[in-house]
Amino acid sequence: MSESERHSGSGVDVAIVGMGPRGLSVLERMLVRLTEEPAASAVRIWTIDPGEHGAGRVWRSSQPDWFAMNTVTGEVSLYSGEPDGGPPRAGAGPSLHQWLTRHPDSRLSALGPCDYAPRPVFGQYLTSVFDTLVATAPRGVEVIPISAQVTRIDQAGGRKRLTTEDKSIVADKVVLATGHPKVVPNGCDDEFLRFAEDHPGATYLRGDSAAEMNLEGIRPGEPVGVIGLGLTFYDVLAALTHGRGGEFVTEGGLLRYRPSGHEPAIAAGSRSGLPMLARGRNQKAPSYRYRPRFVTDLALTAARYTAERTRGSAQLDFLTDLFPLLQLEVEHVYYRTHLKRMKGQLAEREFAKRHLTIARENPGAVRDLLVEFGLENLPPIDMLGMARPFKGEVFASPGEYHDRLLALLDADVAHAEQGNMDGPLKAALDILRDTRGFLRSAVDFGGLLPESHRDDFLGFFNPINTMVSAGPPAVRVSQACALLRAGVLTVVGPATEVRTDPGSGRFALHSSQVEGSRRLVSTLIDGRIPRPALDLDSAPLTRQLLADGVISEYLNGDFATGGLAVTPAPFLVIDGTGRPDPDLYAIGIPTENVRWFTQIGNGRPGPLSGFHADADAIAADALAEARVVTSALAA
CATH class of the missing domain: 3.50.50.60 (FAD/NAD(P)-binding domain)
Known part of the structure; x- marks a missing residue:
C-alpha cells in the first residue's frame, strides 16, 4: 500500500x-x-x-x-x-x-x-x-x-x-x-574530469552553486583557476578570501584586502575578460513598477502584425523587431536622468514628451533634440561595448591589462554608487530588469524565429543583458578590485582558453590578447551554473x-x-x-x-x-x- x-x-x-x-x-x-x-x-x-x-x-x-x-x-x-x-x-x-x-x-x-x-x-x-x-x-x-x-x-x-x-x-x-x-559530464567537462582522474595532483570542480563545491580542500597558496566571471565567480572569491579569514578594509578612501595567509592564488578568465558589472545602488521602493514607453504591449502587437504580413509568421526577429525598442527605452531613461541632474524636472518632462514623439515618428531628428537640450556630448549607451570592452585589444603584459581592467571596474563602481534612479547609466541599464515582463511576452513559447531565438537572443543578447543589468552589489566588484590590487586574484584576460597540460599534470589558462598571461593551476573550478x-x-x-x-x-x-x-x-x-x-x-x-x-x-x-x-x-x-x-x- x-x-x-x-x-x-x-x-x-x-x-x-x-x-x-x-x-x-x-x-x-x-x-x-x-x-x-x-x-x-x-x-x-x-x-x-x-x-x-x-x-x-x-x-x-x-x-x-x-x-x-x-x-x-x-x-x-x-x-x-x-x-x-x-x-x-x-x-x-x-x-x-x-x-x-x-x-x-x-x-x-x-x-x-x-x-x-x-x-x-x-x-x-x-x-x-x-x-x-x-x-x-x-x-x-x-x-x-x-x-x-x-x-x-x-x-x-x-x-x-x-x-x-x-x-x-x-x-x-x-x-x-x-x-x-x-548535468552529466559532456564536452570539456568530461575531458577535465578524466584528466583529473589520470593526474593525482589535479582537481576539477564542476559547475554548481558555490556552496555545493568542495572548496575546503584547496590548500593555502595553491594555484587555482576559475572559468567564468559571473555571479558564481564572486561567490568563489568570497569563500576563498573572506571565508579564509581575510579582511576588506577601507584605507585612504580605497577598499584594500588584508590577507590571512590561507588564501590560494586565484587566476580567472572568461570570454569577455570582464567580471560581471555592478548593480546600481537601489533607490526604488519595493512597490515600484516601471511604466514602459517603447516596449509596450501595443508595440509588441504591431511588431507581430508586421511580421505576419511581411514574413508570413508572427514569430519575431529579435534584432530587427525587439532590440531597437529596448535600445530606445534604455536611451530614454538615460537622457531623462542626465537632464534631470543638469536642468531639473521641468526640463526633463519637456524633453521626455518630445523625445517619445520624435523617436517614434522621426528618428533622424533625435540628434537635433539632444543638441537643443545640451545632451549632444553624452557618451552613447553601447550595451555590447560595455559587455565586451576589450574586443580587438592586445595587451603587452598582464600588468597593462590589469591597469585597464581596474580603471574600468572602478568607474563602474562609481556609476553604481550614484544609484539606479539618480545615476544616468545604472538607471538606464536597470530598465532591462524592469522590462523583463515585456521580453517574456515577446520571446516565450516560440515568440522568436528559431535562428533568432538561438543566435540573436540567447547567443547575443542574453549574455550582454546579464553582464550589464543582473550583476552583484557594488561592494562585490570593489572587493574583486581589492583582490586584484593585493595580488590574490589575477584575471587572465579576454577570450580565455582553458586546456589540459599533460607535461605538468595541471590545467592551463591563457588569453591570446594578453602577452605573458599563461597560468598553470592544480585546481580548476567551473564557475558557471550549468544551463538547463x-x-x-x-x-x-x-x-x-x-x-x-x-x-x-x-x-x-x-x-x-x-x-x-x-x-x-x-x-x-x-x-x-x-x-x-x-x-x-x-x-x-x-x-x-x-x-x-x-x-x-x-x-x-x-x-x-x-x-x-x-x-x-x-x-x-x-x-x-x-x-x-x-x-x-x-x-
Missing part, C-alpha cells in the same frame, strides 16, 4: 516535487485558493524534497554567510500578499525585509530594504514561510512534507504513482518544481520521464532549446507525442528557454508579480480540475 493510500477518507492528493522557492510559491497559492473557496472534500498536498522544505538545495540555511543574495531585501517576498494586521499565512505575510526586522540577530534586524542579506538567512526565511504555511493551512487541508528524492513517476489507474527511495505516493496532480539541475539541458539532466526522475516519453524537449522549429516542453499557463507538461498531460505541471528552471529568466527565486511585495502569478495559474488549474472546490473557483 502506498503512503497516500494509508491516509483514511476520500479526497484529492496533489504532489509538489521540489520544495525550493518555486514549489513553495505553488503551495502558497494553493492554500490561498483553498482558504478563499473551501474544498468540497479533503485535500492532501505532498511536498517532496530531499533538502530543506522551503529553501531547497540552493538556498539551504546551512551554507556559509559569506555568500550573499543578489536582490535587496525589500524586493523579496514569498507571500503573494502583504501583511494585513493578522497572523502571517498564505496570501498575507512579511517580505524578507519585514521578517528581518524581527530577527533576533541585531546585525540582521538592522538590514534595510536596500541592503543585501546573506544567502543562508534567505534560506531561514524560506523555511519559516513553509512552516507558517503548514501550520496555518485551512481546515480540511493537510500539508505532508516528505524528505526524499522522487526517482519515478508512473501511471496508476488514472492517477500518478511517485516513487522515492523508501515509499510511494499516489497523487491526482503532480507539479514538477525541481530547480537547478545537475533536458537530455543532460542527471536526476533519475528526469531520465525516467524522458525515456518513458512522459516529458519532452521543447523545439522551436529546428532549434532544440534544452527546456522541458510545457503549454502556456497553467504550464501542463507536453509528452513525447506532443500531447499536454492534464495532471502534470512544470514550473521554473527546467522550462528555461521555453520561457525566459526562470531562475528568479522570489516574488515581490505589492501587486501579484509574475513569480506568484505563474504559481497561481497552476494552483487554480490543479484544484479546479480535481473538482475539490466549488465551480466558482474553476471559473
Whole structure:
C-alpha cells in the first residue's frame, strides 16, 4: 500500500516535487485558493524534497554567510500578499525585509530594504514561510512534507504513482518544481574530469552553486583557476578570501584586502575578460513598477502584425523587431536622468514628451533634440561595448591589462554608487530588469524565429543583458578590485582558453590578447551554473520521464532549446507525442528557454508579480480540475 493510500477518507492528493522557492510559491497559492473557496472534500498536498522544505538545495540555511543574495531585501517576498494586521499565512505575510526586522540577530534586524542579506538567512526565511504555511493551512487541508528524492513517476489507474527511495505516493496532480539541475559530464567537462582522474595532483570542480563545491580542500597558496566571471565567480572569491579569514578594509578612501595567509592564488578568465558589472545602488521602493514607453504591449502587437504580413509568421526577429525598442527605452531613461541632474524636472518632462514623439515618428531628428537640450556630448549607451570592452585589444603584459581592467571596474563602481534612479547609466541599464515582463511576452513559447531565438537572443543578447543589468552589489566588484590590487586574484584576460597540460599534470589558462598571461593551476573550478539541458539532466526522475516519453524537449522549429516542453499557463507538461498531460505541471528552471529568466527565486511585495502569478495559474488549474472546490473557483 502506498503512503497516500494509508491516509483514511476520500479526497484529492496533489504532489509538489521540489520544495525550493518555486514549489513553495505553488503551495502558497494553493492554500490561498483553498482558504478563499473551501474544498468540497479533503485535500492532501505532498511536498517532496530531499533538502530543506522551503529553501531547497540552493538556498539551504546551512551554507556559509559569506555568500550573499543578489536582490535587496525589500524586493523579496514569498507571500503573494502583504501583511494585513493578522497572523502571517498564505496570501498575507512579511517580505524578507519585514521578517528581518524581527530577527533576533541585531546585525540582521538592522538590514534595510536596500541592503543585501546573506544567502543562508534567505534560506531561514524560506523555511519559516513553509512552516507558517503548514501550520496555518485551512481546515480540511493537510500539508505532508516528505524528505526524499522522487526517482519515478508512473501511471496508476488514472492517477500518478511517485516513487522515492523508501515509499510511494499516489497523487491526482503532480507539479514538477525541481530547480537547478545537475548535468552529466559532456564536452570539456568530461575531458577535465578524466584528466583529473589520470593526474593525482589535479582537481576539477564542476559547475554548481558555490556552496555545493568542495572548496575546503584547496590548500593555502595553491594555484587555482576559475572559468567564468559571473555571479558564481564572486561567490568563489568570497569563500576563498573572506571565508579564509581575510579582511576588506577601507584605507585612504580605497577598499584594500588584508590577507590571512590561507588564501590560494586565484587566476580567472572568461570570454569577455570582464567580471560581471555592478548593480546600481537601489533607490526604488519595493512597490515600484516601471511604466514602459517603447516596449509596450501595443508595440509588441504591431511588431507581430508586421511580421505576419511581411514574413508570413508572427514569430519575431529579435534584432530587427525587439532590440531597437529596448535600445530606445534604455536611451530614454538615460537622457531623462542626465537632464534631470543638469536642468531639473521641468526640463526633463519637456524633453521626455518630445523625445517619445520624435523617436517614434522621426528618428533622424533625435540628434537635433539632444543638441537643443545640451545632451549632444553624452557618451552613447553601447550595451555590447560595455559587455565586451576589450574586443580587438592586445595587451603587452598582464600588468597593462590589469591597469585597464581596474580603471574600468572602478568607474563602474562609481556609476553604481550614484544609484539606479539618480545615476544616468545604472538607471538606464536597470530598465532591462524592469522590462523583463515585456521580453517574456515577446520571446516565450516560440515568440522568436528559431535562428533568432538561438543566435540573436540567447547567443547575443542574453549574455550582454546579464553582464550589464543582473550583476552583484557594488561592494562585490570593489572587493574583486581589492583582490586584484593585493595580488590574490589575477584575471587572465579576454577570450580565455582553458586546456589540459599533460607535461605538468595541471590545467592551463591563457588569453591570446594578453602577452605573458599563461597560468598553470592544480585546481580548476567551473564557475558557471550549468544551463538547463533536458537530455543532460542527471536526476533519475528526469531520465525516467524522458525515456518513458512522459516529458519532452521543447523545439522551436529546428532549434532544440534544452527546456522541458510545457503549454502556456497553467504550464501542463507536453509528452513525447506532443500531447499536454492534464495532471502534470512544470514550473521554473527546467522550462528555461521555453520561457525566459526562470531562475528568479522570489516574488515581490505589492501587486501579484509574475513569480506568484505563474504559481497561481497552476494552483487554480490543479484544484479546479480535481473538482475539490466549488465551480466558482474553476471559473
